[in-house]
Amino acid sequence: MARPAVSVFAVPKAERQGQPSDDRYAVCGLPRETRLALSDGATTTSEAGLWAELLARAGAEWRWPWALDPRLHQRIQALRGIWGQEGWKRLPQPPPWFRIEGLERGAWATLLMVKIKEDTWWAQAVGDTCLLHLRGGQLIQSFPYTSSEEFQAAPCMVGSLPREGEALGTLPLRAKGKCRRGDLLLLATDALAKRWLQPEIEAPPLEDWLEGGDPMAFEDWVARERAAHRLDDDDTTLMVYPCP
Amino acid sequence: MPYSRQLSSSNPGCILFLLDQSGSMSGGFAEQGGPSIPKAQGVADCVNRLIQELILRCQQGEAIRDRIHVGIITYGGSAQMPQAFRSLSELNAQPLREESRTKIVQVYDGSGGTTPQTIEVKFPIWCDPVASGGTPMCGALDLAAERLKAWADAHPSSFPPIVFNITDGEATDGDPSAGLGKVKTLGTDDGSALVFNLLLSNGHGASLHFPTDGNGVNAAPLRTLIEGASPLPEAMRQRAAQLYETPLPEGSRGVVLNGSILDVVKLLDIGSTPANG
Numbered sequence: 001m002a003r004p005a006v007s008v009f010a011v012p013k014a015e016r017q018g019q020p021s022d023d024r025y026a027v028c029g030l031p032r033e034t035r036l037a038l039s040d041g042a043t044t045t046s047e048a049g050l051w052a053e054l055l056a057r058a059g060a061e062w063r064w065p066w067a068l069d070p071r072l073h074q075r076i077q078a079l080r081g082i083w084g085q086e087g088w089k090r091l092p093q094p095p096p097w098f099r100i101e102g103l104e105r106g107a108w109a110t111l112l113m114v115k116i117k118e119d120t121w122w123a124q125a126v127g128d129t130c131l132l133h134l135r136g137g138q139l140i141q142s143f144p145y146t147s148s149e150e151f152q153a154a155p156c157m158v159g160s161l162p163r164e165g166e167a168l169g170t171l172p173l174r175a176k177g178k179c180r181r182g183d184l185l186l187l188a189t190d191a192l193a194k195r196w197l198q199p200e201i202e203a204p205p206l207e208d209w210l211e212g213g214d215p216m217a218f219e220d221w222v223a224r225e226r227a228a229h230r231l232d233d234d235d236t237t238l239m240v241y242p243c244p
Numbered sequence: 245m246p247y248s249r250q251l252s253s254s255n256p257g258c259i260l261f262l263l264d265q266s267g268s269m270s271g272g273f274a275e276q277g278g279p280s281i282p283k284a285q286g287v288a289d290c291v292n293r294l295i296q297e298l299i300l301r302c303q304q305g306e307a308i309r310d311r312i313h314v315g316i317i318t319y320g321g322s323a324q325m326p327q328a329f330r331s332l333s334e335l336n337a338q339p340l341r342e343e344s345r346t347k348i349v350q351v352y353d354g355s356g357g358t359t360p361q362t363i364e365v366k367f368p369i370w371c372d373p374v375a376s377g378g379t380p381m382c383g384a385l386d387l388a389a390e391r392l393k394a395w396a397d398a399h400p401s402s403f404p405p406i407v408f409n410i411t412d413g414e415a416t417d418g419d420p421s422a423g424l425g426k427v428k429t430l431g432t433d434d435g436s437a438l439v440f441n442l443l444l445s446n447g448h449g450a451s452l453h454f455p456t457d458g459n460g461v462n463a464a465p466l467r468t469l470i471e472g473a474s475p476l477p478e479a480m481r482q483r484a485a486q487l488y489e490t491p492l493p494e495g496s497r498g499v500v501l502n503g504s505i506l507d508v509v510k511l512l513d514i515g516s517t518p519a520n521g
Contacts, residue, residue, distance in 0.1 A: 015253040015309055044301040085352035097365045098296075098303050098336070104349060105300070153479065233250050 006036065009209055009218040010237040013043065014226065021235030022109075023189050024052040026060035033117040035060045038187040038239055040129050041109040042157060046102025047087045051160045052109040054079045059113040076158070083107065083160040106161035111172075112187055116241065121179055124172040128155040130193035132186040133177055134206070139196070143175040148197040151190055183243040191234040201230060210240065246435030247477035249403040251311040251518055257403040258313045258329060258395050259298075259516065261291055262384050263371070264411035265320030270375035271412070273445060273505050283444050284373035286505045287410055291316070291371045294512045298519055299332050308333040312519055315391060316370065319384035321377025329395055339368030381415035385423025392430045392437060404431040404438060406515050410508065412444040414465045424472030438477070440498035440515050441469040442508060451503060454484055454496040466501055473499035476514070484514045 012021035022041030027034070037059030041048030058079055087103050110127025123131045125144045128151055133141040145151065179185065184206070188196060196204060209218045218238070225231035251257040265284060272280030295314060302309045310331035317325045330338075347365050350358040392405050407427055430437045443466070445451065454476065458467035475495050476484060485492045487510045498515065500507045 013252070015311075016304075019304075043304065046300075046303065081352055084350075084358070088351050092306065095363075095365075096336075097367050098299050098308070099306075100347070100349065100363070100365055101296075101300055102303055233252060 005242075006034075007210060007240040008238070009240075010235075011219050011222045013235050014233050016235075020049065021237065022049040022052055023235045023237035024049065024056040025187070025237060025239055026056040027239075028060040033115060034241065036114045036116075036185075036187055036239055036241060037112065038129050038189065038237060039109045039111045040127065040189040040235065040237070041107060043235065045107040046099065046105065047083065047090070047160075048107045048109060050086055050090075051083050051107035051158075054083055055109055055111045055158060059111055080160050087160075106159050108157035108159050110155060110157055110190075114185065114187060114241075116179070116185065116243070119178055119180065121177050121185060123175045123177075125175075126172045127157050128152075128190040128193065130188050130190070130197075131175070132188060132193065132196055133179065134184040134186060135180065135182075137203075137207070139203075141175075141177050142193075142197060143177075144173040145193065145197060148194045151194045155190070179243040181243060185241040185243065187239040187241075189235060189237045191232040191236050192238055195225065195231050198230075206240070247403065247438075247479070247518075249401065249432075249434040251403055253310050255402045256311050256313050256331070256399065257518055258315070258392070258399070258405040260315045260317065260329075260388055260392060260405060260407045261371075262317045262319065262381075262388055262407065262409040262411075263287060263291065264379055264381070264413070265318045265374040265376065266379040266413065266416075267320070267376055268379075268412050268446075269320070269373075269444075271446070281505070282373060282375065283412055284375040287444075287508060288371045288373040290505070290508045290512055292369050293509075294516060295332075295335060295370055296367065298516065299336055301519055302332050308336055310334075313395065314370075315395075317384050317387055317391075318374065319380045320374055321380070323380050323383035323387050325387055325391060329391070335370060336368060339370050340372060341369050342366040343369055378416035379411065379413050380417040381409070381411060381420045382418040382423050384409075385420055385427055389423065389426045389430065392427060396430050396432055396437070400432050402432050402434065403518050404435045406518075407437055407439045408442065408512065408515055409439065410442045410444065412446060419468065421468050421472060424468070428472070428474060435477070436474070438474045438480075438498065438515065439472060440511055441473045442499070442503050442511050443469055443501045444508070445502040445504060449502050451507070452499075452501040453488060453507075454492050454499065456493060456495040456497060461501075469501065470497060470499050473497040480514050480517050483517045484510075487513065 006027050025038045037056045039052035039056040041052035110129040112125045112129040114123045131143045226233050269284035270282050302311045313329040315329040348360050351361045353359045458470040461467050
């Protein structure tokens with residue numbers, strides 16, 4: 001059976017003016033399972049895009065153990081080493097004070113990992129990047145948040161600085177669900193997930209983005225929603241996986 | 245809902261410091277134990293640190309996103325605002341001076357470990373400690389109202405201006421009630437300007453944090469500072485409750501009386517909550 005294609009839609013925060021966002025995603029298709037990961041780098045921290053990229057790639061490629069497995073700690077520490085090395089390499093010479101301070105404080109990012117095998121999905125999350133499970137266009141499950149009111153200014157995140165004795169800083173939340181052919185699994189960063197979890201507002205026009213043929217449809221919708229103050233002006237990324 | 249606008253380069257926020265630089269600011273904080281530093285020095289350090297913090301939060305690679313404009317009005321002898329409101333990138337490019345500090349940083353060595361490296365970093369400074377003359381707080385508030393009106397007119401859709409008034413005594417040029425009231429009437433379509441008043445301790449009287457009103461406070465100048473401060477919006481009230489580890493009722497105002505150097509740090513943190521997102 002052909003593996004279903006994952007569609008990705010992304011619009012950076014308005015002020016970035018064409019620069020890439022600090023959200024990163026990765027997809028890993030194995031013979032019998034698919035793994036997806038989405039990471040949202042905190043824009044107020046240094047080299048957040050790099051950190052989000054490392055986490056997303058590892059999240060999709062690596063066979064992530066559950067949180068208490070010591071291999072997780074080793075893996076995170078290795079990623080932190082890569083972040084530090086790469087971050088210092090990227091410094092201009094002479095480095096401005098704020099770049100040094102930023103690197104010393106480290107970067108932060110959320111991480112959502114989803115594994116789909118046959119009719120089951122498993123998810124682990126640190127932070128407010130959400131999985132939304134749609135059936136027949138209706139939201140039937142969301143994880144880790146279930147309401148727009150749960151979103152807050154400072155969600156849990158994974159830090160890039162090496163720390164002794166801890167891996168993620170917080171235990172990831174876990175969930176599992178059953179999916180059917182034609183269901184859609186959506187991975188969304190916080191602004192869009194929050195908007196989706198507001199039942200009083202019309203649901204986002206997902207079908208238009210998937211089938212409309214207009215590559216600008218998602219971007220246009222984001223711009224309109226931001227202008228109407230219904231969508232936070234934040235890096236906005238959506239991954240859509242149609243269950244086979 | 246007011247006070248919900250996000251700070252961005254297209255809709256930047258505004259922080260205005262009103263710093264008492266009168267002669268009495270040369271006195272030390274009335275701290276219990278430990279070395280005392282002059283109030284003027286302590287306040288200047290906190291202001292410089294906050295501006296550095298704002299720049300750090302708004303950096304993006306090589307660039308600094310101008311999500312906040314900053315102004316400083318000083319009042320010691322006379323009220324002055326030597327520089328107009330400046331964006332963070334302008335502040336970073338044109339500090340008053342730079343201070344060289346030696347830092348030991350841990351640099352990754354490529355084999356999974358780190359090696360310490362000593363580097364010289366030049367930190368920008370925008371505010372120097374000054375202590376001289378009387379306390380023309382009314383003059384400072386008039387100047388603030390004039391400059392804030394121009395800023396708010398130019399940024400009608402931004403988060404409203406945030407004003408930190410830090411003093412250690414009574415105004416020597418009149419009653420500041422009207423000036424505080426005038427500043428609070430200014431704002432944007434996201435709400436009125438937020439005024440924070442911080443009276444630094446002279447060693448007399450107990451400290452008072454975030455009262456809802458001036459009831460029970462006998463001294464008129466203190467009541468003026470309480471009533472002249474804005475009620476804290478929800479996010480700031482939550483941050484204040486977190487920092488002071490105490491629940492705060494709705495209507496708590498952004499005011500601290502007889503505050504310490506730690507109160508300066510905390511109040512600036514609370515007031516700059518919108519810059520965290």
